[in-house]
Amino acid sequence: MSEGQVFSKDRRRWMAGGVALAAAAGGAWVGWSQLEGATGNEEAITAFWGLQLAQPDGAPLNLASLRGKPLLVNFWATWCPPCVRELPMINRFAQEQAARGAHAIQVLGIAVDQAAAVNKWLARQPLDFPVVLAGAGGVTLTRSLGNINGGLPFTILLDAKGKAQQRKIGELSQQDLEQWAAWT
Numbered sequence: 686m687s688e689g690q691v692f693s694k695d696r697r698r699w700m701a702g703g704v705a706l707a708a709a710a711g712g713a714w715v716g717w718s719q720l721e722g723a724t725g726n727e728e729a730i731t732a733f734w735g736l737q738l739a740q741p742d743g744a745p746l747n748l749a750s751l752r753g754k755p756l757l758v759n760f761w762a763t764w765c766p767p768c769v770r771e772l773p774m775i776n777r778f779a780q781e782q783a784a785r786g787a788h789a790i791q792v793l794g795i796a797v798d799q800a801a802a803v804n805k806w807l808a809r810q811p812l813d814f815p816v817v818l819a820g821a822g823g824v825t826l827t828r829s830l831g832n833i834n835g836g837l838p839f840t841i842l843l844d845a846k847g848k849a850q851q852r853k854i855g856e857l858s859q860q861d862l863e864q865w866a867a868w869t
Contacts, residue, residue, distance in 0.1 A: 727848075729829035734847055738795070738817035741804045746817050748793075752847055755790040755869050759857075760819070760827050760839040762798040763806045767856035768838040772812065778862045779814040790842070790869055797823030797837060842868070 761768035
């Protein structure tokens, strides 16, 4: 291989890396600006409170019934490893919050999954908070609430008046939950 060919391959790698870096930076900037615009998306949050979603056992849950107290909404799926990792921690958080009584943050899980998969998972790992099913439409719902890429897990904290106070795309940490609980 001649020196010119090595230089050419190296140069192509650098150029491809530079293009990828520029695209990622541009995408992050566009994503951040869209997320900022979505934080005031009162129409989407109003629509959220109007939803009635099925629980894994088929019983309907009107989300409006959860208004009046802070609500942590976690979008997850059984096929999503970070979702499954964070659910036991969120369950402990829900248990701790329930012990607080009137000042508790309620927790709601919205499964972006099929009922059979969710029921099978819940049989192995029961949760102490309500879970509803959104199916594939859950991704659209997360986007309307500020998750522009539709990635999972996605968590949003709504205050007692139903307004978004916190959002996180990706796996929650214990520190996230502690900070959010201190907010209330």
